[in-house]
Amino acid sequence: MDxxxxxxxxxxxxxxxxxxxxxxVVSYRSREGFGGCDMVDIRYVHPKTGxxxxxxxxxxxxxxxxxxxxxxxVERYETIADELRGLIEALE
Numbered sequence: 001m002d003x004x005x006x007x008x009x010x011x012x013x014x015x016x017x018x019x020x021x022x023x024x025v026v027s028y029r030s031r032e033g034f035g036g037c038d039m040v041d042i043r044y045v046h047p048k049t050g051x052x053x054x055x056x057x058x059x060x061x062x063x064x065x066x067x068x069x070x071x072x073x074v075e076r077y078e079t080i081a082d083e084l085r086g087l088i089e090a091l092e
């Protein structure tokens with residue numbers, strides 16, 4: 001994972017609610033994690049607060065960005081948006 005590579009954060013042990021978002025690799029640190037696991041420093045914006053963070057992640061928490069992975073995220077968020085629009089209509 002080279003610096004500048006886009007990844008999807010699938011599990012975020014640092015910030016609740018900041019999962020299934022896209023971040024950017026800042027650096028790759030071979031064998032620097034617990035038990036000698038590789039660590040990847042990722043820069044991302046928390047979707048609820050708008051604050052930017054750079055945090056270390058295990059590779060198992062990340063997924064490489066692909067067209068299919070992004071389409072899956074878009075479809076998930078579109079479904080959520082449709083459900084919220086339905087709630088708005090029910091309130092009016």
